[in-house]
Amino acid sequence: MKNVMRRVTTMTFSSLLQSPPPLPISHRPFRSLPLATQRILTFCTKSKPNMADFSYLSQREAAEIDETLMGPLGFTLDQLMELAGLSVATSIAEVYKPSEHSRVLAICGPGNNGGDGLVAARHLHHFGYKPIICYPKRTAKSLYTGLVTQLESLSIPFVSVDDLPEDLSKDFDVILDAIFGFSFHGAPRPPFDDLIRRLVSLQMLQKHPSIVSVDIPSGWHVEEGGHEGGGIKPDMLVSLTAPKLCAKRFCGRHHFLGGRFVPPSVAEKYKLELPSYPGTSMCVRIGKPPIVDISAMRVNYVSPELLEEQVETDPTLQFRKWFDEAVAAGLRETNAMALSTTNKDRKPSSRMVLLKGYDENGFVWFTNYESKKGSDLSENPCAALLFYWEILNRQVRIEGPVERIPESESEYYFHSRPRGSQIGAIVSKQSSVVPGRHVLYDEYEELTKKYSDGSVIPKPENWGGFRLRPNLFEFWQGQPSRLHDRLQYSLEDANGKPAWKIHRLAP
Numbered sequence: 322m323k324n325v326m327r328r329v330t331t332m333t334f335s336s337l338l339q340s341p342p343p344l345p346i347s348h349r350p351f352r353s354l355p356l357a358t359q360r361i362l363t364f365c366t367k368s369k370p371n372m373a374d375f376s377y378l379s380q381r382e383a384a385e386i387d388e389t390l391m392g393p394l395g396f397t398l399d400q401l402m403e404l405a406g407l408s409v410a411t412s413i414a415e416v417y418k419p420s421e422h423s424r425v426l427a428i429c430g431p432g433n434n435g436g437d438g439l440v441a442a443r444h445l446h447h448f449g450y451k452p453i454i455c456y457p458k459r460t461a462k463s464l465y466t467g468l469v470t471q472l473e474s475l476s477i478p479f480v481s482v483d484d485l486p487e488d489l490s491k492d493f494d495v496i497l498d499a500i501f502g503f504s505f506h507g508a509p510r511p512p513f514d515d516l517i518r519r520l521v522s523l524q525m526l527q528k529h530p531s532i533v534s535v536d537i538p539s540g541w542h543v544e545e546g547g548h549e550g551g552g553i554k555p556d557m558l559v560s561l562t563a564p565k566l567c568a569k570r571f572c573g574r575h576h577f578l579g580g581r582f583v584p585p586s587v588a589e590k591y592k593l594e595l596p597s598y599p600g601t602s603m604c605v606r607i608g609k610p611p612i613v614d615i616s617a618m619r620v621n622y623v624s625p626e627l628l629e630e631q632v633e634t635d636p637t638l639q640f641r642k643w644f645d646e647a648v649a650a651g652l653r654e655t656n657a658m659a660l661s662t663t664n665k666d667r668k669p670s671s672r673m674v675l676l677k678g679y680d681e682n683g684f685v686w687f688t689n690y691e692s693k694k695g696s697d698l699s700e701n702p703c704a705a706l707l708f709y710w711e712i713l714n715r716q717v718r719i720e721g722p723v724e725r726i727p728e729s730e731s732e733y734y735f736h737s738r739p740r741g742s743q744i745g746a747i748v749s750k751q752s753s754v755v756p757g758r759h760v761l762y763d764e765y766e767e768l769t770k771k772y773s774d775g776s777v778i779p780k781p782e783n784w785g786g787f788r789l790r791p792n793l794f795e796f797w798q799g800q801p802s803r804l805h806d807r808l809q810y811s812l813e814d815a816n817g818k819p820a821w822k823i824h825r826l827a828p
């Protein structure tokens with residue numbers, strides 16, 4: 322592959338054969354939890370088995386953690402509130418898209434829970450929502466006056482309790498309940514008592530805004546919960562740091578955890594059993610995933626038009642344009658493609674592989690020549706490639722005959738891979754039956770030792786690249802009402818020479 326092919330983005334391949342990752346915290350048993358917590362967990366396991374893995378904090382523990390974070394651990398309240406508010410905003414954005422739920426009313430209480438609401442509202446504004454704030458009991462501290470100034474500078478409206486519309490269901494898609502957090506005690510006092518009553522009666526309506534509670538559904542007892550006694554029943558709860566005991570009573574559809582700042586010392590001290598956050602996310606869903614109606618799952622694609630006069634006459638150049646745009650859009654594995662092959666009995670078979678280079682001579686990937694796909698390709702050296710770049714509403718199909726690339730190119734590429742993957746390729750008799758994981762691991766360990774001196778790991782003879790030489794491309798751009806753009810390039814005869822012809826296909 323030296324200079325022959327343009328190398329696409331370098332990908333790290335975390336092979337199956339590298340050491341197994343530690344069990345996610347959420348999958349560990351909860352033996353280490355305090356007895357009181359265990360009892361509650363056991364009780365709840367019966368009705369909500371999925372909740373058994375998490376720990377829940379008492380009011381005292383929640384306050385203590387707060388003090389520890391802002392004492393010996395050196396955090397400031399501003400920092401924690403910023404992260405908490407951002408977690409709330411990102412949780413909301415995961416469930417309620419701004420295209421359908423832009424009108425958010427944030428009701429903010431007098432304490433830090435209210436502060437979280439102010440921060441969340443600011444982030445929601447930047448995410449494309451149109452928040453309005455009701456903040457009836459302002460705190461004079463500079464942290465809070467600063468948050469208010471920030472919101473005002475974004476022209477985010479503040480509304481008094483008296484000026485709130487009588488029927489909140491008409492004007493809002495989401496109501497952010499940031500009234501009380503874990504320091505709430507007793508019965509709600511004015512004006513929050515009336516605001517909570519309004520939220521409760523709102524929920525009697527058949528169609529009402531979704532209520533999202535920050536940390537604690539306001540008015541609930543921090544440990545005992547309370548909606549049986551007529552309190553609010555939020556649709557979504559965003560627990561911060563760790564769920565408080567009242568969250569055991571939460572029956573809404575969406576339970577998220579935010580506050581990705583807990584240092585291991587705190588997690589250990591309080592024996593916190595929490596799920597791990599995915600990737601760079603500020604929030605993670607806990608509890609049951611929502612039940613979805615698969616038949617109703619659909620996206621109405623909205624994209625710029627794909628017109629004949631805009632595209633390149635050479636399909637490889639057009640591919641380059643789209644590939645580069647997909648990389649720029651931040652896709653994680655733009656080079657992942659479905660490869661379809663058929664065997665001699667014309668039985669088709671598909672799997673994902675990674676594109677490792679492309680140019681006018683074709684599209685290259687690497688694999689084991691004795692795998693299922695390798696055997697299919699020796700029986701029928703023709704294949705189809707498929708890319709789907711979801712966030713761009715784009716699909717590319719490529720078809721053509723397939724050949725092995727020169728051995729020297731495979732050698733060169735093989736040695737550019739991480740050493741673990743090189744050993745993995747030796748260990749894996751790809752597509753053959755393995756009696757158990759340990760067989761692969763044992764051989765992997767053995768070879769790792771053998772090559773620990775850094776010596777060259779020989780490429781297995783049966784490992785190398787394939788090149789598909791396209792005779793057909795199709796560029797697909799999703800459009801509203803399923804009236805998509807499809808431009809197909811096929812090689813046709815032009816005065817005795819093959820030339821690319823573009824045809825528009827019906828969607």
Ligand SMILES: NC(=O)C1=CN([C@@H]2O[C@H](COP(=O)(O)OP(=O)(O)OC[C@H]3O[C@@H](n4cnc5c(N)ncnc54)[C@H](OP(=O)(O)O)[C@@H]3O)[C@@H](O)[C@H]2O)[C@@H](O)CC1
Nearest residue numbers: 401402431432433434501502503504505506508509510536
């Ligand atoms: N590490 C973490 O976990 C982090 C936590 N964070 C957030 O902090 C929250 C806890 O904040 P917090 O301690 O300020 O308490 P919170 O519940 O907002 O309100 C207290 C206010 O409410 C008042 N009040 C109380 N009862 C009342 C009643 N019945 N009726 C009327 N008023 C009543 C009380 O007044 P008081 O009774 O004292 O006169 C006081 O003014 C927590 O849940 C989370 O959201 C993040 O920001 C940062 C990281």
Ligand SMILES: Cc1cc2nc3c(=O)[nH]c(=O)nc-3n(C[C@H](O)[C@H](O)[C@H](O)COP(=O)(O)O)c2cc1C
Nearest residue numbers: 657672673674675686687688689692693694695752
């Ligand atoms: C995103 C992704 C990329 C992959 N890339 C490759 C690859 O480049 N080469 C490969 O041999 N297998 C790759 N695999 C594994 C294949 O999908 C497949 O499991 C394996 O090649 C065996 O397929 P076969 O039995 O049909 O030959 C990839 C899997 C995924 C999900």
Ligand SMILES: Cc1ncc(COP(=O)(O)O)c(C=O)c1O
Nearest residue numbers: 332333334675687688738739742
């Ligand atoms: C079995 C297998 N072989 C090869 C590859 C491609 O790896 P690399 O990017 O190191 O060439 C992958 C990628 O997922 C794979 O799963």
Ligand SMILES: [K+]
Nearest residue numbers: 498501535537
């Ligand atoms: K709340």
